[in-house]
């Protein structure tokens with residue numbers, strides 16, 4: 001071992017036995033500190049993950065959705081509009097979509113009914129999301145029945161469940177065939193819920209939208225970009241609210257840390273005097289004290305981050321569910337995709353470990369500059 | 378024999394320039410020989426402790442010169458003083474000033490930490506010192522559990538860990554009975570035989586009159602009133 005390394009080893013040994021002397025106090029501090037890191041890290045991991053999730057969902061969404069409006073309300077769109085949209089320059093494709101909501105009195109929940117574009121669902125069967133499966137306690141092969149618009153019973157055999165990248169939106173999905181959909185809601189052939197269109201050049205999406213608007217009066221056009229922005233701002237707002245609450249916690253923590261640090265007892269002052277008298281430099285004393293602070297803050301940081309990681313990615317963030325999500329009646333059973341973002345870790349580290357270390361070292365620095373002859377008194 | 382430490386017209390003021398200005402040392406000229414035992418005595422408040430802080434590089438004089446082996450240490454910056462303190466002096470403070478809550482052996486090793494000696498060797502050396510002072514069985518005891526005599530020997534071991542040439546002890550026998558004081562003087566004798574220089578203050582006639590003592594410096598009101 002080099003001199004430098006064994007010096008650090010000595011200091012660390014000494015720092016640990018120093019901390020051990022005021023065990024109850026330091027453990028209390030460690031607990032509070034860990035809690036602060038835990039909450040902050042949970043918010044960060046959760047909101048980041050959920051935002052990624054929303055993007056994932058919207059990536060699969062159409063670039064442009066055209067709805068028909070009647071008296072300012074969303075109405076069924078005639079199939080004839082499809083041809084009109086396809087005829088507009090810049091439109092690559094346009095398709096009619098069928099979707100809607102169905103209230104299930106048995107489970108007291110709303111499902112999102114959809115006729116999927118990518119997969120074929122045989123008439124009389126349904127593919128359901130995990131939330132639906134749970135609400136109805138349904139497995140593959142089971143039969144679910146609903147009342148159609150005219151009061152007659154429509155039955156579905158569960159042909160599969162959805163295993164999607166994102167549980168967030170797929171949880172309440174109920175995929176059926178076009179025939180069944182029309183039968184259930186009484187929607188005649190030649191009508192769709194709305195039209196999904198894609199454009200040749202994504203940069204021209206606004207121009208194309210204007211042309212559609214001009215060609216089809218009485219419609220409303222929704223662009224994916226706009227939805228993305230709305231989602232983002234909704235999350236920003238919720239996250240902001242949480243952060244305000246957190247600021248309070250962090251502030252009180254800072255006060256605690258400052259109090260602990262600036263309240264250097266006479267005993268601690270005397271100890272610093274002894275260290276200086278026996279040949280420690282001011283920098284050695286500061287190194288020792290920052291090592292004490294670092295042991296606490298690193299331990300708290302790692303424990304807090306680890307707990308937050310488990311909380312968000314393995315337990316599904318039960319503490320935040322009511323705050324950050326909740327647009328659906330069926331809470332998705334969350335399995336957010338785990339990730340660790342270096343920048344985020346660094347930010348969190350900077351805002352937790354750094355202030356504490358400074359708050360610990362600054363008053364020590366003042367004390368370490370006292371004259372060593374005071375210990376002779 | 379040449380002097381190891383010389384003081385020339387050393388003065389020390391506390392609270393200089395304020396209404397409670399106090400001159401604790403009023404011009405001290407002194408030569409302290411190497412490899413000898415020097416005792417400072419005098420009434421309380423005469424400036425003995427203050428003088429030791431000047432000699433031991435714990436504080437700088439207000440005016441005058443302190444030379445250690447010809448080097449003027451009275452105007453050196455703190456960093457150099459620390460270095461000199463660490464390499465040249467070992468201190469046994471009046472109330473020992475062991476650090477509470479940690480073990481005796483940790484207390485003994487503390488002055489060596491900034492030097493970065495390998496942990497194993499340092500620990501062996503600390504145990505050896507404690508053993509010489511008949512304290513080996515107390516190595517893992519907490520500092521605050523020690524009796525007065527044990528605390529003093531722990532403090533001596535701590536003072537010796539960096540193998541200093543000069544040992545400075547302020548009122549080393551103040552808290553000891555006569556048997557313990559005699560034990561202390563025996564330790565002093567051994568250290569002197571090892572070639573070390575010892576400086577102490579004491580009210581205790583038993584110390585000043587001990588055969589091991591080479592020089593006695595009498596002080597009063599911040600001045601030297603006798604030397605022998």
Ligand SMILES: Nc1ncnc2c1ncn2[C@@H]1O[C@H](COP(=O)(O)OP(=O)(O)OP(=O)(O)O)[C@@H](O)[C@H]1O
Pocket residue numbers: 391392399400401419420421422423424425426427428
């Ligand atoms: N930091 C200080 N501020 C003000 N006055 C001080 C300070 N330190 C020492 N003094 C004064 O200087 C004088 C000399 O003090 P010193 O401790 O050197 O005396 P001493 O000879 O060691 O006494 P004792 O035998 O009681 O230990 C005393 O009158 C003391 O009150």
Ligand SMILES: [Mg+2]
Pocket residue numbers: 425426427547578
């Ligand atoms: Mg004194």
